[in-house]
Amino acid sequence: MNPLNERIEKFLERLDDAKKRNLYFYQAPIEKIYDAHVVINGKDYIMFGSYSYLGLINHPKINEASKRAIDEFSTGTHGVRLLAGTTKLHNLLEERISRFKGRDASAVFSSGYVTNLTTISTLLTKDDYVFCDKYDHASIVDGAIQSRANFIRFDHNDMEHLEELIKEVPEDRVKLIVVDGVYSMDGDIAPLPQLIEIKKKYNAILMVDEAHSLGVLGENGKGIEEYFGIYNEVDIDMGTLSKTIPSVGGYIAGDKKLIDFIKHNSRAYIFSAALPPAQTMAAMVSFDIIEEEKWRIKKLWENIIHYTSELKKMGFDIMKTQSAVVPILLKDDELALKLTRILWDEGIIIFPILTPAIPPGTSRLRSCIMASHSSEDIDIALKALYKGGKELNII
Numbered sequence: 001m002n003p004l005n006e007r008i009e010k011f012l013e014r015l016d017d018a019k020k021r022n023l024y025f026y027q028a029p030i031e032k033i034y035d036a037h038v039v040i041n042g043k044d045y046i047m048f049g050s051y052s053y054l055g056l057i058n059h060p061k062i063n064e065a066s067k068r069a070i071d072e073f074s075t076g077t078h079g080v081r082l083l084a085g086t087t088k089l090h091n092l093l094e095e096r097i098s099r100f101k102g103r104d105a106s107a108v109f110s111s112g113y114v115t116n117l118t119t120i121s122t123l124l125t126k127d128d129y130v131f132c133d134k135y136d137h138a139s140i141v142d143g144a145i146q147s148r149a150n151f152i153r154f155d156h157n158d159m160e161h162l163e164e165l166i167k168e169v170p171e172d173r174v175k176l177i178v179v180d181g182v183y184s185m186d187g188d189i190a191p192l193p194q195l196i197e198i199k200k201k202y203n204a205i206l207m208v209d210e211a212h213s214l215g216v217l218g219e220n221g222k223g224i225e226e227y228f229g230i231y232n233e234v235d236i237d238m239g240t241l242s243k244t245i246p247s248v249g250g251y252i253a254g255d256k257k258l259i260d261f262i263k264h265n266s267r268a269y270i271f272s273a274a275l276p277p278a279q280t281m282a283a284m285v286s287f288d289i290i291e292e293e294k295w296r297i298k299k300l301w302e303n304i305i306h307y308t309s310e311l312k313k314m315g316f317d318i319m320k321t322q323s324a325v326v327p328i329l330l331k332d333d334e335l336a337l338k339l340t341r342i343l344w345d346e347g348i349i350i351f352p353i354l355t356p357a358i359p360p361g362t363s364r365l366r367s368c369i370m371a372s373h374s375s376e377d378i379d380i381a382l383k384a385l386y387k388g389g390k391e392l393n394i395i
Contacts, residue, residue, distance in 0.1 A: 023337040025344065025351060033058050036372040038349065046377045048350045048367045051243035053324045054215045054296040055372025061289060062246060062282050069281035077274040081108075082263070085274030093275075093284045094251070100222065100287045101237055103253035107263050108280075110272045112211055112240030113139040115250030117146060118268035119207070119238065120178065123261075124149040128174035131166055133157065133190070135183050137209060144178070156183075159194040166202050175204035181213030181224040185358055185366065187321030189217070192224050196233045207236035215244030216324050221290050221297045244290070247283040249275050300324060300371040303378055307369055310382050315395035319364075327353075328365040328385070335392060336363040342388035348381045 001009070018024040032039035036055065038047050056062060069089060078084035090108060097106040109115040120143030124130055128149040132140055135156045144151045154162040162177070169175055177199055179190040190208065199206040210223045218226025221244070225231050236258065241249040252262060263269055275283075290296070304324055311318050317329040328350075330336045336352040343350050343365075350365045358364070367381075389395035 018337065023341055025340055028349075036370055036374070036377050040349075043347070045344070045347050045349045046373075046380060048348055048369070048373075048381055050368055050370060051212070052246055052370055052372070053212075053244045053300060053368070054221070054290065055300075055370045056244065056286055056289060056296075057246040059246070059286075059289060062285050065285040066278040066282045069277040073277035075278065076276055079274070080270060080272060081274045082270050087274070087277060087280070089277055089280040089284070090274060093280050096284050096287050097239075097251050097253055100291075101239075101253045102222075102225075102231060103237060104256040105259035106251050106253040107259050107266075107269060108241070108275060108283075109250045109252075109266075109268055110275060111248065112242060112250035114268045114272065115238055115240070115252060116140050116178075116209060117143040118266045119236065119252050119262060120144055120176070121146040122266045123147075124174065124176060126150075128176065129166075129169050130176045130178060131162060131204075132177075133179045133183075135186065136178060136180055137184060137211070140178050140180075140209060149174075149176075156186075157188065157191055159191060159198060162195075163198055163202075166198065166204065169202075171203060175202060176207060177204050178207045179209070181208050181210040182216065182323045182325060184212050184325060185353060185364075186319055186327055187212075187323045187325035188319070189213070189227070189322045190224065192228045192230060192234075196230065199233075199235075205235045206233070207238060208234045210237065210239040211243055211250075212323065212325055214239045215290055215297070216300065219297070220294065241279075241283040241286075245283050245286045247275075247279045247286065249279065249283065296371040300369065303369050303371065303373050303375075306375065306378050307367070307382070310378075311385070314382075314386055314389060316385070316389065324369045326367045326369060328367065330363050330365065330394065331361050333363045335394070336365060339365060339385075339388045339392055339394065342391060343381075343384050346380075346384035346387065348384045350381075 028040045030038045038045050094106045116139035124147035126148040130144045130149045131152050134153045152165050213223045215221040217224050237253040239251050241247045319327050333354045340352045350367045353364050353366050
């Protein structure tokens, strides 16, 4: 057998086994969305696997704005941003992001993954150095590899290890440090004050991926800088438009010179079609709503505290989460799948995170909390988790 086919067959054996045992939970087609609930195959579920942290999906103002954008600009664009694809909506969105993040300028891309990939690979060359936390998102890792720079990884949130590594690099070399604001599998936060100290001490550049911190951290949901009360120290501020912001795409915000360079050198910007008008408008209006409806951030954190405190009381290991991403560590793939099955049967959607997506022995369920969860929603999920935890001797 061809080695590639052999590799595929080996994976499909694992996939087929999960499906036969009714332990496959991915790509379930959602038929309806309302509040924090979804309907799948005619059954109502409470959603605990969504990235819509502020519950903005299906917000009437966003929906109406998107419809108006279609009426005015149609469903697509005339091409790539650099040529005929830019509309006034794209410029307005970039201006809105810049104001929200307190930056000079910003650039919008077709996906969050592409945003990290292209930014890192555009800015760096083979003579440069990129330092990444070992828990950084795959898009950061892929961008570092594609850049052909010297790719160095430091232990998770270990600033002593980062400093040991970066001090060995010649002072005149480009040094980029890239971290997640909130880590997507563990829910903990990057130590921004210490990162800034190191970046200044070694003349480095700091890039932060705010995919899971935008709308979550800070009194006004503006992210990790607001959370720590430190402003304009992150050189490259990256975020997505498909999590707290219920659209699609990603952005880079920063110095105007940096953004101009990226817009004229990034392959993803130059060769990808512009965001559709409806999605561009949806993203723009979402930033307005975050500022107008500040109760959502307060409600989100009430839900996070309610959920995490009760899980701890039950005896679940929720690791070191500090955010809306709440892992439930189980350490075993089979156990994670079985607990997920119990939860789905109880009408709770939470997804298992298994190897090789994470290191062996760290299998978990990843629950995501939203402002749109009612107290009753949280309690129903907790009851189901308690039931499953007892049945499987987890707690």
